Amino acid sequence: MTTPFVQPVRQPLPQPKAETASAELRISLHWAMALFVAMGLVTMWLSDFQQDLTLRFRGLLLGNSLCLLALLVYLLKQRWPLMARWTAPLGCALLIVAGYRWLAYPGLLTLAPTPLILALALVDLPFALATAGLSSLLWLSSLPGPVTPADRSLVLAGLWIAMGLLYARSRPVQQVVLWSWQHYQRAQQLLEEARQRKAELEQVLDELLHANRQLDLLNERLAMTRLMAEEAHKAKAAFVAKVSHEFRTPLNMIIGLVDLMVEKPDLYHHSLPATLLEDLRIVQRNCTHLASMVNDVLDLSQTEAGRLTLHREWVDLCQEIEAAVTTVRPLTEKKGLWLRFQADEPIPTVYCDRTRIRQVILNLVSNAARYTERGGVQVEIEEKAPYVVVRVIDTGPGIAPQDTERIFEPFYQGSNSVWRDRSGSGLGLSISKQFVELHEGRIWVESEPGQGSTFVFQLPIFPLAEAIAPPNRWISEEWQWLERSERPAIPRLPYSRRVIVCDQSGELYHMLAQHFDDLELVEALDEQEVLEELEECPAHALFVNAPEPAQLQGLLERLRPLAPDTPVIGTVLPSTMGQVWDAGAVRYLIKPVTRADLQASLDALGRPVAHILIVDDDPDFRKLLARMLKLLVPGLTVSGVGSAGEALSILRTRPPDAIFLDISLPDMDGWAFLAQKSQDPGLREIPVTIVSAQDLTVQPSTVPQWTITLGQGIPVHKFMEGSLELAASLLAPEPAPAPG
Numbered sequence: 001m002t003t004p005f006v007q008p009v010r011q012p013l014p015q016p017k018a019e020t021a022s023a024e025l026r027i028s029l030h031w032a033m034a035l036f037v038a039m040g041l042v043t044m045w046l047s048d049f050q051q052d053l054t055l056r057f058r059g060l061l062l063g064n065s066l067c068l069l070a071l072l073v074y075l076l077k078q079r080w081p082l083m084a085r086w087t088a089p090l091g092c093a094l095l096i097v098a099g100y101r102w103l104a105y106p107g108l109l110t111l112a113p114t115p116l117i118l119a120l121a122l123v124d125l126p127f128a129l130a131t132a133g134l135s136s137l138l139w140l141s142s143l144p145g146p147v148t149p150a151d152r153s154l155v156l157a158g159l160w161i162a163m164g165l166l167y168a169r170s171r172p173v174q175q176v177v178l179w180s181w182q183h184y185q186r187a188q189q190l191l192e193e194a195r196q197r198k199a200e201l202e203q204v205l206d207e208l209l210h211a212n213r214q215l216d217l218l219n220e221r222l223a224m225t226r227l228m229a230e231e232a233h234k235a236k237a238a239f240v241a242k243v244s245h246e247f248r249t250p251l252n253m254i255i256g257l258v259d260l261m262v263e264k265p266d267l268y269h270h271s272l273p274a275t276l277l278e279d280l281r282i283v284q285r286n287c288t289h290l291a292s293m294v295n296d297v298l299d300l301s302q303t304e305a306g307r308l309t310l311h312r313e314w315v316d317l318c319q320e321i322e323a324a325v326t327t328v329r330p331l332t333e334k335k336g337l338w339l340r341f342q343a344d345e346p347i348p349t350v351y352c353d354r355t356r357i358r359q360v361i362l363n364l365v366s367n368a369a370r371y372t373e374r375g376g377v378q379v380e381i382e383e384k385a386p387y388v389v390v391r392v393i394d395t396g397p398g399i400a401p402q403d404t405e406r407i408f409e410p411f412y413q414g415s416n417s418v419w420r421d422r423s424g425s426g427l428g429l430s431i432s433k434q435f436v437e438l439h440e441g442r443i444w445v446e447s448e449p450g451q452g453s454t455f456v457f458q459l460p461i462f463p464l465a466e467a468i469a470p471p472n473r474w475i476s477e478e479w480q481w482l483e484r485s486e487r488p489a490i491p492r493l494p495y496s497r498r499v500i501v502c503d504q505s506g507e508l509y510h511m512l513a514q515h516f517d518d519l520e521l522v523e524a525l526d527e528q529e530v531l532e533e534l535e536e537c538p539a540h541a542l543f544v545n546a547p548e549p550a551q552l553q554g555l556l557e558r559l560r561p562l563a564p565d566t567p568v569i570g571t572v573l574p575s576t577m578g579q580v581w582d583a584g585a586v587r588y589l590i591k592p593v594t595r596a597d598l599q600a601s602l603d604a605l606g607r608p609v610a611h612i613l614i615v616d617d618d619p620d621f622r623k624l625l626a627r628m629l630k631l632l633v634p635g636l637t638v639s640g641v642g643s644a645g646e647a648l649s650i651l652r653t654r655p656p657d658a659i660f661l662d663i664s665l666p667d668m669d670g671w672a673f674l675a676q677k678s679q680d681p682g683l684r685e686i687p688v689t690i691v692s693a694q695d696l697t698v699q700p701s702t703v704p705q706w707t708i709t710l711g712q713g714i715p716v717h718k719f720m721e722g723s724l725e726l727a728a729s730l731l732a733p734e735p736a737p738a739p740g
Contacts, residue, residue, distance in 0.1 A: 027121045029077050032088045033070040035118075040066030043099070058102040065095050089119035089131045097138040112139070113162035120166050132163045255291060258284045310353040310438060317350055317357070317388060317459075318343050321379055324361045328377075331369045338376030339369070347381055350388050350459050356435040357459070360443075361390065363428040364455045368394035375452070387441070387458040394454075399447040407445055408433045432457070500524055500533050502559065503545035508573050512543070531562050539563075544570045552707065560709055570707040583674045585661070585688040593691055595628050601689045602632060602658075609633065609657035614640040615647040615673070616662040616691070625660060625691070642666070644673040651683050663692040 040063040047059025069091045076084035093115035112135065119131035136156055262280050265272045272280075325341050332339040350357075361379075368377040375395025382389050399407060410430040436443045436457045447453035498520045501509040509523045522539070524530045530542065542563050546552035552570045560568055580588045587601050602609065612629055614622050622640035630636050639656065641647050644665045650656070663670035670690060677683050708714070714722075 029073060029084055029088065032118055032122060033073050036066045036070035040064065055103060062095065062099040062102060069095060085122040088122055089115040090134065092118055093131060093135045093138060112158055116159065116162055116166060125167065128166060129163065132159055135159055255287045258287060310356065312351055312353055314349040315352050315354045315357065317381060318347055320358045321361055321381060324358065324365045325379060327362060328365045328369050332377065337369065337372055340378045342378060342380045347383055347388060348461055350461055351463060352439050352459055360432040360435050360457065363432045364392040367428060368392050368396065372396040386461050388461055389456060389458045392455045393452065395452045398449040398451050399445065399453055400449055404445055404447060497540040498522065498537060499541050499543060500530060500539045501543045502530050508543060508545040508571065527558055527562065530559060534563055539566055542566050542568045544568060545573050556707060556709060567708060567710045580690065583671055584678045585674060585690045587689045589689060589691045595632060598628055599632055605658055605687050611637045611656040612658050612660060613647060613650060613656040614638060614660045615644065617642045617666055644668045647673065648676060655683065655686060659686060659688045660691050661688050663690060
C-alpha cells in the first residue's frame with residue numbers, strides 16, 4: 001500500500017527578545033556566594049589586627065553578615081531564583097555602606113561599584129541602574145557615620161562613572177548577544193526545515209522505489225505478454241499455413257466435383273434424383289461459403305502481417321461500382337429492393353489496386369443488400385480533393401452505437417440478432433478496412449438503429465507525398481508485431497545477479513553453479529573473504545551453509561554485521577558423501593559404471609569378497625554388473641534380486657560380503673533399505689556401494705533448515721510477500737526424478 005504524502009505543517013519559531021538574550025549572559029549565583037564568603041573571611045581576618053575592641057567587633061559583625069548574605073542567597077536560590085539574584089547585589093550594597101560607616105576604613109570606598117557589577121552580571125542592565133540609584137541614596141542618607149561630603153561626592157562619582165562604563169561596555173555586548181541569538185534561532189529554523197526536507201526526500205525516494213518495483217513488475221508482465229503474443233502469432237501463422245495447404249486443395253476438389261454433378265449430371269450416364277440434386281446444391285453452397293471464409297482468413301492474415309502486395313494502376317471507380325452493382329442486383333431483385341448508383345460529376349481515375357478495391361466495394365454493397373429487408377441500397381461517389389469518397393447507403397435496421405465502435409473488428413457481427421443470423425463470417429468489413437488503409441485511405445460508418453446505415457470510405461487520387469515527421473512517426477497505436485527475419489548483430493550486455501556463497505565444504509557452491517548458470521556466484525571460504533568480496537562489489541544475496549544447525553546460527557551472527565544491507569540466507573546442507581555415509585553406504589557410483597569404478601569400489605572395501613549381492617530392478621543391468629564383477633574377481637559368487645524386500649530376506653538367510661544397491665526400487669527406495677539394514681546389528685557392518693543413475697550433485701537436495709535475515713530485521717509487508725511467493729514456489733510440482 002502506498003503511503004499518502006502529507007505536507008508537514010511548519011510552526012513559526014518565537015521571535016528572539018533582548019530579555020532572552022540577556023538571560024543567556026547571566027553568571028551563576030555560586031560565584032556571588034563565593035565572593036561574599038571570601039569578602040567575609042577577609043574582613044574577619046583584617047579585624048584581628050584592630051586594637052580597638054569596638055572596631056574588632058564591628059569587623060567580625062561585617063564578616064559574619066557577608067557570610068550570612070551568602071547563606072541567604074543560597075536559601076532563596078532553592079525556591080525563588082530571581083529573588084536570590086535581586087538580593088545579592090542589594091545586600092552587597094547595603095553591607096558595603098554599613099561597613100564603611102562602622103569601620104570608617106577608606107579602602108571600602110573602592111568596593112562601592114561592586115553591587116553594580118553584580119547587578120549587571122546576575123540580572124540585567126536596568127536592574128544595575130536601579131542598584132546604582134539605591135546605592136546613591138544609601139551614601140547620601142543622613143545615617144550616622146564618618147561619611148564626609150567629599151567622601152560622598154567621591155563615592156557618587158565613582159558609582160556613576162562605573163555605571164557609565166558598564167553601560168558602554170554591556171550595550172555592544174547585548175547587541176552582539178541579540179544578533180547571535182537571532183542567528184541561532186534562524187539556524188534552528190533552517191535546521192528544522194532541512195530535517196523536514198530530508199523527510200520529504202526520503203518519502204519521495206520511497207515512492208520512487210515503490211514505483212520502480214511496480215515498473216519492474218510491469219516489465220516482467222509485459223515480457224511475458226509479449227512471449228504469449230509471439231506464441232499466438234506463431235500459432236496463427238501455422239494455422240494459416242495449414243489452412244492454405246490442407247483446406248484449399250480438398251475444398252477445390254469437392255467444389256469442382258459437386259459443380260460437375262449439379263451442372264452436368266449427364267456426364268455420369270445416369271439421371272440423378274431430384275432430392276439428391278437438392279442435397280448436392282446444399283453441399284455446394286456450404287463448400288463455397290467455407291472456401292470464402294478460408295480466403296477471408298488468408299487475406300486478413302496476410303494484411304495484418306504486412307505481407308500483402310498491392311498492384312497499383314489507374315482505375316475508374318465508377319466502372320468498378322457498376323460491376324459490383326450488377327453482381328449484387330439479382331439478390332436485391334429477389335428481395336424486392338431497389339439498387340441505385342449515383343455519380344453527378346465526372347470522377348477522376350484513382351491510383352489503386354483494382355482487385356482489392358473491387359473487393360471492398362463488393363463487400364459493402366453485398367452487406368447492405370443482405371441486411372436490408374425493405375427499401376433499397378444507393379451507392380454514391382464524389383470527389384473531395386485530394387480524395388474520392390464512396391458512400392453505400394441502405395435502409396436496413398441500422399447499427400447500435402455500441403456496435404459501431406467494433407464493427408470493423410475481425411469476426412465481430414454485432415449484438416443485434418439480425419446481424420448474427422445472416423451467415424456471414426464477420427471478416428468482410430475488417431478486410432475492407434485493412435485494404436482501404438493500405439491505400440492510405442479511411443473507412444467509417446454512420447448509423448442509427450432503425451434509420452439505416454451509411455458506410456463511407458475515401459481513397460487518395462494520387463499517392464500521398466511523405467511529409468517530414470518527427471521521430472515518433474515510427475510509433476503507431478495500431479502497430480502490429482512482426483518477427484524479424486534477422487536478429488540484431490549488436491551483442492547484449494551480460495547481466496546476472498551477484499551471489500556470495502560462504503561454504504567451507506564447497507557443496508552449496510557447486511550445487512548452485514550446476515543449477516543456476518544465470519547467477520554470478522562468488523565463493524568465499526570464511527568471514528574475511530566475504531568482507532573482501534562485499535567491499536569489492538555489493539551482492540544481491542549472501543548464502544551461508546553449515547553442516548549442523550548449531551554451527552549455522554554462529555555463522556549468521558558473525559556475518560550479519562558484515563552485510564547490513566544484504567539479505568543473508570543460511571542453509572543446513574550436508575555434503576554429498578556425508579549423506580551417503582550417514583545412510584550407511586561406503587561409496588556412490590553413477591551409471592554407466594566402468595570396470596575401473598567397480599575395481600576402485602572393491603579395493604575400498606579393504607578385504608577380500610567371495611559373495612556379492614546386487615539389488616536392482618533391471619535384470620539386464622544385474623546380468624551386466626555380475627559379468628563385470630566376475631571378470632574382476634575370478635570365482636566370485638554374485639546373487640541378484642529386483643526388490644528391497646527380497647534383498648532383506650537374503651541378508652538374513654545368507655549374508656553377502658558386499659552389496660551393490662540401486663536407489664530406485666519398486667517396493668521401497670534404496671535409502672529406506674539402508675535404514676532398515678542399519679537397524680539390524682547383524683547386518684549393519686555389511687558394506688554397501690550405491691549404483692544409481694541419480695547424480696546427487698545434480699538432483700535437488702533437501703535442505704532441512706534455512707534462515708533469512710536482513711540488517712536490523714525484515715519489514716512485515718516484505719515478510720508476508722516473500723512468504724507467499726515462497727509458499728507458491730514450494731507448492732509447485734517438482735519434475736519427476738530420472739529412472740535409476
